[in-house]
Amino acid sequence: MTYNSEHRFSTCVRAKYSFLAKRSKPALNGSSPQSGFTLVELLVAIAIFAVLSMLGWKVFDYLLKVKDRNAEHEMHLFALQDAYQQVLRDSLQIIPLTANDGRQLQAAIVLNNQYFAFSKAGVSDPLKQGLSPYERIEYRYDSTQKKVYRLKYSNLNIPNRVQPISSTLLENVDQFKVMVLNPQELTQWPENSDPNNIAELKKLPLGLKLQLTVAGTDYEWIFSLLNTQVYSQYLGNSNTNGGINPPNKDGSNSSNHTELPSQ
Template identity: 30%
Template structure:
């Protein structure tokens, strides 16, 4: 018997190779697009989460300070200021509203540090930053400059208002827009307008309010 004929082997044609390369290129481009989308989404989520954390820290800091307000006057440039709390437009050279007061509860373990547990603090807006101003001493000498800590960025507006009459507790439009008195108000409202989170309003009832 004669030997069986061997099958003739063929290679890929140029067209087949080009088609295969085109398919792999399309798959690669699609994979790259998906990967970039995932990376950008993750980066955006991380940035958003970081801003949310900053907002939470800022609100907790303000809440702690405001709820610990005490009716204590301060001395500025060696002169006493009669008001225990000052708030409204242009306070502390703010681009919007500002507020300044004295709070208690500044931790000083066993009074080891050369200061009291009282602290003069203030809040203002400058260059779209919500800033907290503070110092080591309540009464400061001439030339003293407060320390500044930025709590939030991209802040478009900062407003404060004050409640002095309980009858207007549920009527925010009737709260005072400025305050400078020898007694504390009943409540303080803080409104922050953020480019990221929009308008945020918080109201704080004061234990030492009039």
């Protein structure tokens, strides 16, 4: 009796498990396998991401460098334009008046061994402080600092103790050369160096030529002085007719003078 009961119980248990197994088997067969990345796939993805990141950084770095170069080039152009405009203003205001450095008379334009100086007008005196309407300007090139300086003396009579007002005309200058055109190129002016020949000292060339190398680029600037020839003739006629007096000892002129563009 007991044996039969146990046999029937075990038979029921086996039948029950067999039924559950049959029900669960189709579900297992129909389900999709679990998806995932293998180690090789992860390494390949990381390598691709690293390459793309490196390429993106190179492009970004290139754009930054191009932007910096453009900004630097723009600054060089602005500096060149400012220097050109300054020399142009000076060339328009050159006058045929000699200067006195305390030792001897200096020509209106002096060019000797790249020493370049000239007399100019165009000084305004709105406050009526008695400023001289004429100045003495010198361009000086410093090869060690690669700079061109503009030295300004506020009077045509230049005592030895007077220090000029210095300003930087241009930086990063590898070479700087000044010539006068009359009409041929000359590296020395005046041609006649006789200090007693006042007419020769007041003589002006027909033009100026500047050759300079800035940041590895060569430039050539040519300025006409033909407009100053008209002013020279006006000065000569006025002096002959008594309309304009010669400059005083302080470099000023007691009578009215032709208005030139101010600085």
